[in-house]
Amino acid sequence: MCGIVGYIGQQPAPPIILEGLQKLEYRGYDSAGICTIDGGQAHIRRSKGKLVNLARLLAAVPMQGSVAIGHTRWATHGKPTETNAHPHKAGPVVLVHNGIIENYLTLKKDLHCNNHNFKSDTDTEVIAHLIEHEMVRGSGFEEAVRAALQELKGAYAVCLVSETEPGMMIAAKHGSPLVVGLGDREFMVASDIPPILPHTREMVFLEDDEMVVFKDGSARFSTVSGDSLTKIARHIDWSPLLAEKDGYRHFMLKEIFEQPRTVQDTLAGRLLEDEEDVCLEDLGLNDSELAQVRRICIVACGTSWHSGLVGKYLLEEHCRLPVEVDIASEFRYRNPVIGPETLLIAISQSGETADTLAAVREATIRGARTISICNVIDSSIARETEGVIYTHAGPEIGVASTKAFVTQLVALYLLMLRLGRVGGSITLERMLPHFATLLHLPALMERALRLDSAAESIARRYQHAGDFLYLGRGINYPIALEGALKMKELSYIHAEGYPAGEMKHGPIALIDENLPVVVLALKDRHYQKVISNMEEVIARGGRVIAICTEGDNEVALKAESVMYLPECSEWIAPILLSIPLQLLAYHMSSIKGNDVDQPRNLAKSVTVE
Numbered sequence: 001m002c003g004i005v006g007y008i009g010q011q012p013a014p015p016i017i018l019e020g021l022q023k024l025e026y027r028g029y030d031s032a033g034i035c036t037i038d039g040g041q042a043h044i045r046r047s048k049g050k051l052v053n054l055a056r057l058l059a060a061v062p063m064q065g066s067v068a069i070g071h072t073r074w075a076t077h078g079k080p081t082e083t084n085a086h087p088h089k090a091g092p093v094v095l096v097h098n099g100i101i102e103n104y105l106t107l108k109k110d111l112h113c114n115n116h117n118f119k120s121d122t123d124t125e126v127i128a129h130l131i132e133h134e135m136v137r138g139s140g141f142e143e144a145v146r147a148a149l150q151e152l153k154g155a156y157a158v159c160l161v162s163e164t165e166p167g168m169m170i171a172a173k174h175g176s177p178l179v180v181g182l183g184d185r186e187f188m189v190a191s192d193i194p195p196i197l198p199h200t201r202e203m204v205f206l207e208d209d210e211m212v213v214f215k216d217g218s219a220r221f222s223t224v225s226g227d228s229l230t231k232i233a234r235h236i237d238w239s240p241l242l243a244e245k246d247g248y249r250h251f252m253l254k255e256i257f258e259q260p261r262t263v264q265d266t267l268a269g270r271l272l273e274d275e276e277d278v279c280l281e282d283l284g285l286n287d288s289e290l291a292q293v294r295r296i297c298i299v300a301c302g303t304s305w306h307s308g309l310v311g312k313y314l315l316e317e318h319c320r321l322p323v324e325v326d327i328a329s330e331f332r333y334r335n336p337v338i339g340p341e342t343l344l345i346a347i348s349q350s351g352e353t354a355d356t357l358a359a360v361r362e363a364t365i366r367g368a369r370t371i372s373i374c375n376v377i378d379s380s381i382a383r384e385t386e387g388v389i390y391t392h393a394g395p396e397i398g399v400a401s402t403k404a405f406v407t408q409l410v411a412l413y414l415l416m417l418r419l420g421r422v423g424g425s426i427t428l429e430r431m432l433p434h435f436a437t438l439l440h441l442p443a444l445m446e447r448a449l450r451l452d453s454a455a456e457s458i459a460r461r462y463q464h465a466g467d468f469l470y471l472g473r474g475i476n477y478p479i480a481l482e483g484a485l486k487m488k489e490l491s492y493i494h495a496e497g498y499p500a501g502e503m504k505h506g507p508i509a510l511i512d513e514n515l516p517v518v519v520l521a522l523k524d525r526h527y528q529k530v531i532s533n534m535e536e537v538i539a540r541g542g543r544v545i546a547i548c549t550e551g552d553n554e555v556a557l558k559a560e561s562v563m564y565l566p567e568c569s570e571w572i573a574p575i576l577l578s579i580p581l582q583l584l585a586y587h588m589s590s591i592k593g594n595d596v597d598q599p600r601n602l603a604k605s606v607t608v609e
Ligand code: M6R
Pocket: 301, 302, 303, 304, 347, 348, 349, 350, 351, 352, 353, 356, 399, 400, 401, 402, 489, 602, 604, 605, 606
């Protein structure tokens, strides 16, 4: 996720772009850049790190021009360096991009053969070269943009200028958001509403494969392939703060609702349907090295540890390798038995958690092979492991992890498929149903998000509870732990997660008419056993909140409150179950008037012991 912004009009563009980028910094902040067209020439300034560095650069060396584009980056392809920062230029063409171009390597190879030299490691630069290539072959700027965009696979929102057309700006989108602001002979585009609000409230929301060309004080809309369009502007009446959160009350809620899209980003370019294989581009270990792995050890903290626990079920079942999952702060001090045949997988959203990083260092000293699953590109853990699977969830602002967690689960699923293929435990025949499951996942997640108002009513009903118990079995047991952690950290209500079968070994003593018990009771191989555990709770007066499969009347009759999820493969059930549990904890926190995005005593990234 990155933020892009563009301006064309009569005013000095650089301050407008800078102010716009400040409002988009929540979308990425590892580098930023701006390009203005002044005197028929493109002038570019870029800097690594937060936007303040670019602002300093502009203060020291000001820019002129009333056409400009800007970008704030959240790295996906290529490290967060100045060279990889946008805008990218090829010949006369300059662009900013938000999205992931899945076929960039193929396109880059072809362009190389046509004498195009690349300066950055990004997927984005390919687009600039493709357009330049078309222009060299005789197309005008607009025509070249149309031709190039039709070659792309993946997601993009782009804003482009060219030295050959100094009074023109073009924007288009496919899969990534793009809003167009219509002023009086001045126009803006941005990844989101906030940068546009101070300038105009009349906005057009581009649909996929739509494009807009600004020239001579007018905006002309069309499809990318060239059919003219009439777009109706909407009047946006939002307050600037609400707008930053896309209309949601909190970043956490926005991030919960973003999850289907982020899962698509995690999957982008990785399921090779033609080859019936999975591509994990930065995995670091080749097939023969992966085939030598005899044991897996996963280390992580907090929510990331819970995703590791789900990973154990996936990897053991499908790859037939023994998997241990350790809390990183325990692993680093306990003389673990690991060596060259052990694959250590470190899971961390931030990639900076001190204990997880220390565990990676410990494993490296002991000769284990190491990979990580991280969200933040080029973070310490990503750098210090031999390979990495980036989750591509975009910046997670809410301290309570939501979208990073579900994308970690998807990354583990992909790793399971890769390891299973290499090790021979997943045949081609068994691979394709997994592809279908993953490709269908975002649609099922959208359906799970419809539980928002049910989760809110349940939160209201149980808001005075002093404790919560969460029960799950099998691959959903870690989700009981995660549900309880979300409830604790957000609502400050004490909550425990337990494997449902463990109830009678102690926790059943807690049950009385004041204890809400969240039971994860989907129709899977453990269903009957979970129902028995639920009966045990009900028999002792406990108040059951069940999450069950649509159409399950048996559970509905017994439980006090119910939320239904669509039928799904048991391997993605943890992802779907996470959604109502996140929503329940979110609403509980919000009802109690807590600081949802920054709960007390917590930090987003724990870089100290
Ligand atoms: O950045 P990491 O994934 O390494 O962070 C690990 C934990 O600190 C983190 O998951 C924490 O438990 C969150 N507050 C959970 O919502």
